[in-house]
Amino acid sequence: MSLSSKSSQDELNKAHEELVSQYNRLKSCKLNLDMSRGKPAAAQLDLSNGILTLHLDSYINCEGNDVRNYGILTGIKECRHLFSELLGIKEDNIIIGGNSSLNLIYDAIARYYMFGKLGSTPWSKLDKVKFLCPVPGYDRHFSICQEFGFEMINIPMDENGPDMDMVEKLVKEDDSIKGMLCVPLYSNPGGICYSDEVVERIASMKTAAEDFTVIWDNAYGIHHVYNEVKLANIFDLASKYGTEDRILYFFSTSKITFPGSGVALIASGDKAIEEIKRRFGIMTIGYNKINQLRTYSFFKTPEGMMEHMKKLGTMLREKFDVVLNKLDSEFKDSDLLKWNRPDGGYFISVYTLPGCAKETVRLAKECGLILTDAGAAYPYGNDPYDSNIRIAPSYPPVEDLKKAMELFCICVKLAAVKKLMK
Amino acid sequence: MSLSSKSSQDELNKAHEELVSQYNRLKSCKLNLDMSRGKPAAAQLDLSNGILTLHLDSYINCEGNDVRNYGILTGIKECRHLFSELLGIKEDNIIIGGNSSLNLIYDAIARYYMFGKLGSTPWSKLDKVKFLCPVPGYDRHFSICQEFGFEMINIPMDENGPDMDMVEKLVKEDDSIKGMLCVPLYSNPGGICYSDEVVERIASMKTAAEDFTVIWDNAYGIHHVYNEVKLANIFDLASKYGTEDRILYFFSTSKITFPGSGVALIASGDKAIEEIKRRFGIMTIGYNKINQLRTYSFFKTPEGMMEHMKKLGTMLREKFDVVLNKLDSEFKDSDLLKWNRPDGGYFISVYTLPGCAKETVRLAKECGLILTDAGAAYPYGNDPYDSNIRIAPSYPPVEDLKKAMELFCICVKLAAVKKLMK
Numbered sequence: 001m002s003l004s005s006k007s008s009q010d011e012l013n014k015a016h017e018e019l020v021s022q023y024n025r026l027k028s029c030k031l032n033l034d035m036s037r038g039k040p041a042a043a044q045l046d047l048s049n050g051i052l053t054l055h056l057d058s059y060i061n062c063e064g065n066d067v068r069n070y071g072i073l074t075g076i077k078e079c080r081h082l083f084s085e086l087l088g089i090k091e092d093n094i095i096i097g098g099n100s101s102l103n104l105i106y107d108a109i110a111r112y113y114m115f116g117k118l119g120s121t122p123w124s125k126l127d128k129v130k131f132l133c134p135v136p137g138y139d140r141h142f143s144i145c146q147e148f149g150f151e152m153i154n155i156p157m158d159e160n161g162p163d164m165d166m167v168e169k170l171v172k173e174d175d176s177i178k179g180m181l182c183v184p185l186y187s188n189p190g191g192i193c194y195s196d197e198v199v200e201r202i203a204s205m206k207t208a209a210e211d212f213t214v215i216w217d218n219a220y221g222i223h224h225v226y227n228e229v230k231l232a233n234i235f236d237l238a239s240k241y242g243t244e245d246r247i248l249y250f251f252s253t254s255k256i257t258f259p260g261s262g263v264a265l266i267a268s269g270d271k272a273i274e275e276i277k278r279r280f281g282i283m284t285i286g287y288n289k290i291n292q293l294r295t296y297s298f299f300k301t302p303e304g305m306m307e308h309m310k311k312l313g314t315m316l317r318e319k320f321d322v323v324l325n326k327l328d329s330e331f332k333d334s335d336l337l338k339w340n341r342p343d344g345g346y347f348i349s350v351y352t353l354p355g356c357a358k359e360t361v362r363l364a365k366e367c368g369l370i371l372t373d374a375g376a377a378y379p380y381g382n383d384p385y386d387s388n389i390r391i392a393p394s395y396p397p398v399e400d401l402k403k404a405m406e407l408f409c410i411c412v413k414l415a416a417v418k419k420l421m422k
Numbered sequence: 423m424s425l426s427s428k429s430s431q432d433e434l435n436k437a438h439e440e441l442v443s444q445y446n447r448l449k450s451c452k453l454n455l456d457m458s459r460g461k462p463a464a465a466q467l468d469l470s471n472g473i474l475t476l477h478l479d480s481y482i483n484c485e486g487n488d489v490r491n492y493g494i495l496t497g498i499k500e501c502r503h504l505f506s507e508l509l510g511i512k513e514d515n516i517i518i519g520g521n522s523s524l525n526l527i528y529d530a531i532a533r534y535y536m537f538g539k540l541g542s543t544p545w546s547k548l549d550k551v552k553f554l555c556p557v558p559g560y561d562r563h564f565s566i567c568q569e570f571g572f573e574m575i576n577i578p579m580d581e582n583g584p585d586m587d588m589v590e591k592l593v594k595e596d597d598s599i600k601g602m603l604c605v606p607l608y609s610n611p612g613g614i615c616y617s618d619e620v621v622e623r624i625a626s627m628k629t630a631a632e633d634f635t636v637i638w639d640n641a642y643g644i645h646h647v648y649n650e651v652k653l654a655n656i657f658d659l660a661s662k663y664g665t666e667d668r669i670l671y672f673f674s675t676s677k678i679t680f681p682g683s684g685v686a687l688i689a690s691g692d693k694a695i696e697e698i699k700r701r702f703g704i705m706t707i708g709y710n711k712i713n714q715l716r717t718y719s720f721f722k723t724p725e726g727m728m729e730h731m732k733k734l735g736t737m738l739r740e741k742f743d744v745v746l747n748k749l750d751s752e753f754k755d756s757d758l759l760k761w762n763r764p765d766g767g768y769f770i771s772v773y774t775l776p777g778c779a780k781e782t783v784r785l786a787k788e789c790g791l792i793l794t795d796a797g798a799a800y801p802y803g804n805d806p807y808d809s810n811i812r813i814a815p816s817y818p819p820v821e822d823l824k825k826a827m828e829l830f831c832i833c834v835k836l837a838a839v840k841k842l843m844k
Contacts, residue, residue, distance in 0.1 A: 037492065042488060045488065048490075052478070053477075055475075056474070058468075059474075060751075066467065066682075068679050069461055069462060069682055070461050070468075070676075070682065073683075098705045098718045099520075099708075099709070100707045102705075102706060102707050110536065114532065114536060122546075126796065136476075140570045140704075140707075144705075146706060147701070147704045148536070176654060254492075258491070259490070259491050259492040260489050260491055260492065260493075260710065260712055261490065261710040261713060262490075279569070282562075282565050282566060283524075283529075284524060284528065285521075285522045285525070286522070288521045288682065288710055289522070289682040290474060290683040306757050349448075406637060419713065422752065
C-alpha cells in the first residue's frame with residue numbers, strides 16, 4: 001500500500017477500511033504509552049547514580065568555603081571552571097543556578113520586565129513587548145512569553161536556523177521587539193543546528209531596541225546522537241561586535257545527569273552579568289552548592305562529561321533508530337509524512353499533511369498513546385498548518401516504543417486518508 | 423566601674439582613658455572575627471552530615487515517581503507530609519521549594535508585582551505600594567522591598583510583637599498598603615515571639631487592600647534555645663475569618679540542616695496556593711527532589727526533627743550564654759546598653775545609648791571584629807535612634823566569641839563615653 005495525496009478515492013476507501021481495522025485491533029490492546037515529554041529513561045538516569053553515592057572527601061571547596069553553609073552566590077568555582085572549559089565561556093561571566101535552566105530563563109525575563117536591562121525602561125512599563133520565536137520551537141519558552149503578555153512573532157526556520165533576513169529586518173525597525181528565543185543546537189523539536197553564519201548574524205545585527213536580548217538556550221549543547229555538530233561560540237562572535245551583553249546563555253545538566261537535581265547556568269557579557277549578580281544578591285541566598293560539588297566531582301573535566309555523553313548518545317541512538325526506521329519503512333515513498341533526521345538532541349519533528357496533526361494526536365490518545373499536543377511547538381499552541389508533531393522517543397523502553405510507532409503510523413495514515421476522502 | 427549616662431564628667435574622663443588603653447591593647451592583638459551574619463557553625467552542620475551520606479534504597483518516592491526525573495512540581499509528597507505534621511498546615515496547601523525561603527519570598531512578591539494576586543491589579547501598575555515593617559526586622563526582607571520600590575513603614579514592636587493598634591489603623595485606611603513582613607517566632611533580630619492575640623489580630627483585621635498579603639516567615643519556627651515558645655497557628659485563626667489567602671507562610675531547613683542545601687516551603691490558602699501552583703508551572707520544571715527525599719529520609723517524622731533541634735539548641739545555648747553572661751557582668755547596673763533575652767532563634771539584639779550604634783560598630787571593625795552594620799535591622803538601613811546592633815553568636819567558636827564579646831563591651835562603653843563627654 002503506497003498511499004499518498006495522489007491516491008485515488010478507490011484506493012483511499014480501501015485503505016480506510018484496512019486502517020480502521022488495524023486501529024481497532026490496537027485499541028483493544030489497551031496500550032498505555034507516553035511520548036509527550038523529553039524525559040530521560042530510567043536507564044539513562046542510572047548512568048549518573050554515582051553523583052548520588054560518591055563520597056565527598058571534604059565539604060570545603062577550592063575557594064576554602066564550606067559548601068554546606070551560606071555564601072558563594074554565583075556558584076562554586078570548580079563548577080564554573082568546568083563549564084567554562086566545556087563551553088568556552090569566561091568563568092567570571094558564568095553563574096551556576098539550581099536544577100532548572102527554565103527557571104533561570106523565566107527569572108531573567110522577569111527581571112527585565114520588572115526593572116529593565118542596564119538602565120532601560122522596564123518592559124512592564126511599555127505598551128507592547130514582542131519576542132521573535134523561531135518555529136517550531138520549545139513550548140515552555142512560549143508559555144513564559146505568554147505569561148508576560150508578550151506578542152510572539154513566528155520566524156520560519158530552515159536547516160541553517162531562523163530566517164535571518166526576516167529577523168534582521170524586524171529587529172532593525174521595531175524597538176518593541178525585545179528578544180528572540182533560540183535553541184541553537186539540535187533545536188527542540190526540529191533538531192536544527194544554527195549555522196556559523198546564522199550565529200554571527202544574530203551577534204552582529206543592528207537592533208532598534210538597545211535592550212534587545214537573545215535567549216540562547218543551549219539545552220542540547222553536547223547531546224550528540226549520530227554526528228557531532230559544532231556550534232559557533234556566540235560570545236566569541238559577539239565580542240567582535242561588542243554585543244556580548246545582548247546574549248543570555250543558558251545550559252543545564254538536566255538531560256546529562258538528572259532533571260530532578262541537575263545544575264543550570266546563566267552567562268552573559270560583563271555588564272549584563274554584573275547586573276544579574278547584583279539582583280541575585282537580593283533574590284536569593286544562593287543555590288544548592290552541595291549538588292554543584294557532587295556534579296563537579298562526578299565529571300571533574302569536560303572530557304569526563306563527553307565520555308558520559310557518549311554512553312547517553314548510544315542509548316538515545318537506539319530509540320531514534322526505532323523511530324526513523326519505522327518512518328522510513330512506512331512513509332519513504334509517500335508524501336503523507338515528512339520528518340527531520342536530527343544529529344542529536346531529544347526529538348524528532350514530523351509534519352503530517354496540512355490539517356492532520358490534531359486528528360493524528362487525537363487518534364493516538366484514544367488508543368492509549370499520549371503525544372505532545374499538536375501545535376505545542378508554536379506560539380499560542382497555534383500551528384498555522386496543523387501539521388507538526390513532536391516525537392519524544394527517550395522515555396519508553398524500546399519494545400514500547402516499537403508499539404507506539406506502529407500505532408503512530410496507523411494514526412498518521414488514518415487521519416490523512418479521512419482528510420483526503422471526498 | 424559602674425558607668426552610666428549619669429556618670430560625672432570626671433568619671434567619664436577617667437573611664438575614657440582606661441577604655442582607650444584597653445581598646446588599643448586589643449587592637450594590637452589583630453583579631454579577625456566575624457559576627458555579622460546568622461551563619462551556623464561547622465559543628466552544627468556536622469550534625470546533619472547523615473543527609474549527605476545516607477543510602478537511599480530507591481529513587482522512587484511514595485507516589486511512584488522517580489525523583490531523579492522531571493515532575494512533581496509541588497515537591498514530593500513525603501516531604502509535604504512531614505512539614506504538614508510539623509507545622510499544622512494542610513499538605514495540599516504546601517509547596518516544597520529549593521534551598522532558599524528568601525527566594526520563595528522574593529518570587530512571591532515578584533509575582534504579585536508582575537501579575538497581581540487573584541485578579542487584583544499588578545503592583546507594578548500602581549503609583550505607590552507600601553509595606554509594613556515591624557522593627558527591628560530582617561534586613562534581607564527590607565532589601566527586597568527596596569528593590570521593588572515599595573515604601574516601607576516602620577511598625578514598633580514590644581514583647582508581644584508589632585503594635586497592632588497602629589497596624590490595624592493603617593491597613594484599614596490605606597489600600598496602597600499591600601503587605602506586612604513578619605518573623606513571628608524568635609524574630610530576627612529582636613527574638614520577639616508574637617502573642618496569640620497579635621496572631622489573631624493579623625488574621626482578623628480588616629484591610630482596605632483586598633490583595634493585602636502577610637509574609638509569614640517562620641524562619642525560626644522550631645529553633646528553641648532556652649524555652650519552647652508556642653506560636654499560634656495562623657491558618658487555624660485565619661480560617662475563622664476566611665483570610666487564609668492573605669497569609670503566605672514560609673519555612674526552611676536552612677538553619678536546621680544546611681543553608682547551602684536545605685529545603686524551603688511556601689504555604690497559603692486554597693485559592694492563593696492554586697494560583698501559585700499554576701504560575702510555578704510556567705516558572706520552573708520543579709525543585710531538587712533528590713534533596714527533598716534525602717531531607718525526608720534523614721528526619722522521617724516531626725519527632726525526628728525535634729530531636730535534632732534539641733542538639734542544635736544545646737550548641738546555640740552555649741554561645742548565647744557567653745553573650746548574655748558577658749552583657750550581664752558588664753552592663754547589669756548600667757544604662758549604657760539594653761538587650762533582649764531571647765528564648766530561641768539566632769540573634770541577640772542590643773540597644774546602645776541613642777547615637778552610639780554606628781560608632782560602636784565602627785570601633786569594633788577597626789579592631790578586627792565585624793558586626794552587622796548598625797541600622798541594618800531597619801528599612802533603608804536607617805535606625806532612627808542609631809541604637810540597635812544585632813549580635814549573631816552562632817558562627818565563631820566559643821573562645822573567639824569570648825574575645826569578641828570582650829572587645830564588643832569595650833567598644834560599647836567607649837562610644838558611650840565619647841558621646842557623654844562634654
